[in-house]
Amino acid sequence: MSPTNRIILSLVLGLGLGAAIAALGSSDLARIVTALQPIGTLWVNALRMTVMPLVFSVLVTGVASAASAANAGKLAARTLATFMVFLVGAVMAAAVLAPLILDTFQIPSSAAQALRAGALGLAQPVPDIAPVDEWLIGIVPVNPVQAAAEGAVLPLIVFALFFAFATTRIAPDSRDRITGFFQAVADAMITIVKWILWAAPVGVFALALGVGYHGGLNAAGALLYYVVLLSVMCLLATGAMYPIAALSKDITLPQFARGAAAAQVVAASTQSSLATLPAMIEVAQKEFHLPAGVVGLVLPLAVSLFRVSTAIANLSAAIFVAAIYGIDLTPVQLATGALVSIATSIGSVGVSSQVSYFFGVMPICLAMGLPVEVLALLLAVEVLPDVFRTICNVTADLTATVLVGRERRATPR
DSSP states (O other): OOHHHHHHHHHHHHHHHHHHHHHHTOHHHHHHHHHHHHHHHHHHHHHHTTHHHHHHHHHHHHHHHHHHHHHTOHHHHHHHHHHHHHHHHHHHHHHHHHHHHHHHSOOOHHHHHHHHHTTTOOSSOOOOOOOHHHHHHHTSOSOHHHHHHTTOHHHHHHHHHHHHHHHTTSOHHHHHHHHHHHHHHHHHHHHHHHHHHHTHHHHHHHHHHHHHHHHGGGHHHHHHHHHHHHHHHHHHHHHHHHHHHTTSTTSOHHHHHHHHHHHHHHHHHHOOHHHHHHHHHHIIIIISOOOHHHHHHHHHHHHHHOOHHHHHHHHHHHHHHHHHTTOOOOHHHHHHHHHHHHHHHHHOTTSOHHHHHHHHHHHHHHHTTOOOTTHHHHHHTTHHHHHHHHHHHHHHHHHHHHHHHHHHHHSOO
16 A cells, blocks of 8 residues: 555544544543544654754755756756746735635635644644734844744745855855755755654544544545645646746647647656656657757756746645634735745755655745644645646646747847
8 A cells, every 4th residue: 555545544544533432422532532642743743853954955955956057058047037937926826816715715614623623733822923024124034043943934944045055156066065965964854754754644643533533524624625725726827827838929829738738647647747757848849849958958957946836735735724723814924935935845846745745835834823733634635636736837847948948049049
């Protein structure tokens, strides 16, 4: 049985058994539920301990790699600029659309209460959000080590970005030693996360047991809402790529749709942008007739550094968590989440979907002052919207390639 199926099975068993214990009304069985709750706490805390070192090390290596690619030539720099425009536009749209969807189609209160009932509640009170002027001042950390210790994600990311760009300006030998060190740290942290996720069925079962006991099976409705929300957000982003690609005078909307469909089929079946790369290259060259030099640089770079759906889905997941706990997000919180989602999406490439899920969503929730305990339950159903995430990424990769290819042909030689 695959790890994903084991997690889903643990979720189902936990919810069902918890609901059955509540229906029986046995005090002895209730004490067992209470005794197992700390296991879920321990598992979530184990994941949280890896967030800060993983975020910092992956950002340093990811940004340094992107900067090196940009220095390799104008085409690479133009490609990275295109990726950044896509990411900024995507998170801005998500910050507006996700709350609008949640306000229009509200999560049933019984389902929200059931989902958070066994998810340890608010382990700590949600901190007050500082005024805009204090928030802006606080972006730059006075003490980066203190920011990491206090879980201040956004200031740590700002320092990581400065540090990463600074490494590109020092001697190559020193740069290689620094990036090599942080790559090793990232690899070690990812290994630890994999170990912790190996125990995910146990942690998810302990949490789901409490959810089922305190809230019954109503939590399933909230989980279904989460799946639909993320899937819809990724589908909306995918649909937006078609008119953007049609901005190129060298390709029509039907032509792009036909070509993209071939790559999307592979993406849906593999759930991997990397595995879809050969299909994307074939589509870009044979269907879109893009220059081989453009295709050979843009698409591998996109698979390595560009995940637009990650930024969209991770921010939407954090907004969903806020809705579950009845937290009204302020513009400052949304802006913070948007910035962190962009930064973490850069470093989320190259790791498994479960690792990248916690690497992406947990820092956003921490930066926005949201509880993270419920993320363990959301992980169990993440495999479903992951199909739409991959389709969105592949479509965005092809769209970016079309736009860069158009600019390349328009450039005087």
